[in-house]
Amino acid sequence: MRPVTTGHQRSNYGIPGFFTWAGLFPRCYNERSRFFYRYGGRGIRVCERWHTFANFLADMGEKPDGKTLDRIDNDGDYEPGNCRWATAIEQRENRSDKFRDLTGGTFGYLAVMARVSSKTPSVKWICRCICGTEKIVSGSNLVPTERVTRLTRSCGCLGKRMKAWAHYARLGTLRKATVDI
Numbered sequence: 350m351r352p353v354t355t356g357h358q359r360s361n362y363g364i365p366g367f368f369t370w371a372g373l374f375p376r377c378y379n380e381r382s383r384f385f386y387r388y389g390g391r392g393i394r395v396c397e398r399w400h401t402f403a404n405f406l407a408d409m410g411e412k413p414d415g416k417t418l419d420r421i422d423n424d425g426d427y428e429p430g431n432c433r434w435a436t437a438i439e440q441r442e443n444r445s446d447k448f449r450d451l452t453g454g455t456f457g458y459l460a461v462m463a464r465v466s467s468k469t470p471s472v473k474w475i476c477r478c479i480c481g482t483e484k485i486v487s488g489s490n491l492v493p494t495e496r497v498t499r500l501t502r503s504c505g506c507l508g509k510r511m512k513a514w515a516h517y518a519r520l521g522t523l524r525k526a527t528v529d530i
């Protein structure tokens with residue numbers, strides 16, 4: 350057994366997970382940290398027990414190769430019971446299964462039919478457009494918002510309709526202009 354000290358001592362540096370642990374604090378407590386808005390800014394904290402590295406190590410064990418620290422409930426704190434070492438794929442699946450089942454949801458013209466099983470970290474959904482076309486859409490593009498920009502809202506027919514509408518609108522304006530003269 351390597352000696353484990355409680356805090357930031359150099360003797361802990363070689364223990365896998367030490368730098369993961371150390372990295373939790375800026376993101377949760379330093380407003381100037383680049384990712385603060387995703388952690389401390391949302392009220393995510395590190396439990397007091399884990400303010401000591403030895404306690405974190407006792408609860409979580411060493412970091413396995415290829416895994417990072419995952420919070421099981423994305424709105425919960427860094428604390429025992431809400432954390433695990435997981436691969437990127439495991440983390441993504443956890444989120445989508447537990448917190449973002451989109452089946453039955455509608456996004457613009459699209460109704461979400463089912464999740465597409467895949468081995469990649471990105472979660473995809475099969476959607477049916479109001480025009481009847483089916484399209485596979487990445488979960489990150491299916492976000493409930495009124496804004497149309499950059500999000501997938503149709504199989505592609507919305508863009509065509511938009512163009513047509515713009516065309517009719519221009520025609521209408523032209524006709525109106527003609528009448529006014």
Ligand SMILES: [Zn+2]
Nearest residue numbers: 478480504506
């Ligand atoms: Zn369509």
